[in-house]
Amino acid sequence: MSTTLVDRSTVPGPGPLRPFSFPPIDHLTLTNGLPVLYARTDGVPVVTFSLLIPAGGIREQREDAGLATLTGSLLESGTLRLDAPTIAQRLEKLGVRVHVGSSWEVSHVDFTALADRAAAAAELIAELVREPSFPAGEVERLRNEQLASIVQRRAEPRGLANEAAARFIFSEDTPFSRPLTGTARTVSALDRDEIASFHARNFTPQGAALVVAGNADPATVRDIAESSFGSWSGGEPESAAGPVFPRTDGPQVVVVERPGAVQSEIRVGHIGVPRKVPDYFQILVMNTILGGAFSSRLNLNLRERHGFTYGVSSGFVMRRKPGPFIVSTAVQTEVTGRAVSEILFELRRIREGDVTDAELSDARQYVAGTFPLRLQTTDGVASRLAELAIYDLPDSYLADFAERILAVSADEVVTAARQHVEPDRLTVLVVGDPEHVRPQLEALGIGQTVSIRPEEME
């Protein structure tokens, strides 16, 4: 075969498109009213179950920060019939790893199993969720483990920067200002009674949902769901925390002191938008151009042009209530001020309306095209179903996702930027060496610069 005449200078075009469609979603309701969302996939015989329980951080009182997380991690510590080592062994005999986690919205219990073991795994998980015994020794042990993880987070620049950014962006009485896993003060005070009571009030099928994705027969899925969760009962969960407020109206600069640090962890942001924001798709495309892809403006500027960083990204963290909009990066200490200045430049520029046709079309294709890539696994599909359940979105959101993204116009991108990126309200937070970083930040003249030591952050 002759290969010398290949024309390499032209970018190859597309072949015939094989369209992607989200697998059909079945909605079932168990006898106790628990909704089940089920998507049948074509791949290997593997099933993911994810139980979403209305026991997220927004249902904690301020002084109990970390309670939802601790309650969740105790589910594997014992039930009325099984002790912790027995639970661990039974799960491992099924080849199953259970993940229990708490977000602001929900506590979730997830597992992925080979399809023929899903029924046994679901039955065991149901017992953990419905009948935990919270043994006193395990409460103490896991509370200490959570306290130790707080020590680790504070010693780690990325974890420290994320915690501090939330603290300085949101007002003190907004739950999002606290770390989900709590602080040393709040976690030390949590006791077994509070945990048992939080569980009794919020681990309830009212407001819960079960999502299932995998290659399994629908009747089997229904039977498993019904026999494991159909007789689960409980009342209304307690009400969630109130509205979201910023800590300050104007711009602020915060240095979290880490003397001798060779790199500065930078967070620049402000309060963003809730998940059900009307211009969701426009915001996704706008953020992709700004800092949501490798080829985004921020990354091409800070990394590929200036070599300041290994990477930079921006994102809107969307919850039922507005989460943060935040730019994150780490740069060498000497260029901290210049890096912040380039970030501010890009945040202003995206509002100015110079989005090119190529930028727009690349960003739309990227967001629409990568959507199916995350649906190759059963847990990828399950996490999309969970999005429907948690944020009360219609199924059409998944079916129409690509179409909606591809319809976003340049004007809509600029409108979204002007509305949702607000350079005058920014918190600029740097975890770094104060001696070198502070003068660089003060020279930018953004606003008053305050310094804080990690141990001063309660």
Added chain:
Amino acid sequence: MRFPIERYELDNGLRIVLSEDRSQPVVAVNLWYDVGSRNERVGRTGFAHLFEHMMFQGSENVPDTQHIAHVERVGGSMNGSTWLDRTNYFETVPSNRLELALWLESDRMGFLLPAMTQEKLDNQRDVVKNERRWRVDNQPYGDWDERIQAMVYPPDHPYHHSVIGSMEDLDAATLDDVKEFFRTYYAPNNAVLTICGDFDRANALALIERYFGGIPRGPEPPALPGRPQIQSKLDRPVEATVEADVGLARIYLAFRTPPYGDDRFYAADVAAHVLTSGKSSRLYDALVREQRLAQSVVGFAFPIVTGASMVVLWATANPGIPLERLESAVWKELDLVRSGNCTVDEVDRVLTGVEARQVIGLQKVSERADQLSMLTTLFDDPELINTELDRYRAVGVKEVTRFAEEYLTPENVAVLRYLPRAASEEAA
């Protein structure tokens, strides 16, 4: 479950692995080059990885920054990574964009050098130095692997230095080094190309021939530098204690073992799981749950093939627990495993987990493609993706005990301790 595999080889020596799966309209393209940090010469640590960055800086027909942009703008994802034994490059794209991915990969395999400039090298050198700061220098315990490698492998072994390399050596890299490295290692006869997912075989083979067929075979790559063949055990134990900006004290135990591919390596991997994988594992049960000495335990066997591999275990001490107490508790558990205390039930649970994770973990075409490239590069045997579980199943209590007796010993260990700086100053 069995993945279909077909193998081909081009005249220029490029090895091809195809694995079809039409369940989703996506396709993964994955290239392994048989070059990693183990090939670096003295004074150029970190160069294989720096070079990997240069592979994203354009080639003769792909302008600066456009390699990644081309993939992103068709809705694909991509990356590359460098490790001890290899460098890989990969993209997952909608299946009607297979040709684009092959064009991009072939352009940089065959036509990279015309696009290389001093300016791009200087820029990526800065990026990589920031990657080092981010991963290693500004991260608690971030230099553990660098320290452990230096302790477990002698100075003339290719694994003695880390993949990320030293700042000094990164500074010393030149454009001539880029050219020489490319000509030495980046040739079709030193690479494996895997395509996995939704493609038509005849079309894929024609495209591969079209874009890669004309790239000339390169010279045989030189032998590895230094002394790659070493004993599978340490001559004597080594230890080090460092004071650093860490929140909690931590101890690492690294045991030198036979390399990946050896029967005993599978026993090593199963032993590492018995000790640390999951909440019924021995170290979790004893140190975390029962005795409450540790906040967490981690352990694994490194899938590396040059001379010898390692099993590494680490345990992070709970606040207020002296590291010596934790250390002796770890040894007590290792003594038990060595004395034959491990049960059939434990080994069965580990094998059940390995099997389940193999099926669950290979759902993505990109994961499968990477495994196939790996098994072909390291063992010239992509079928291992379907048969490697048999090698795990051949491991029983006897093999785990024998492995532990021989390798998980106080004579064959590198011990690395991290102490929080403030605490150690108070103690002084």
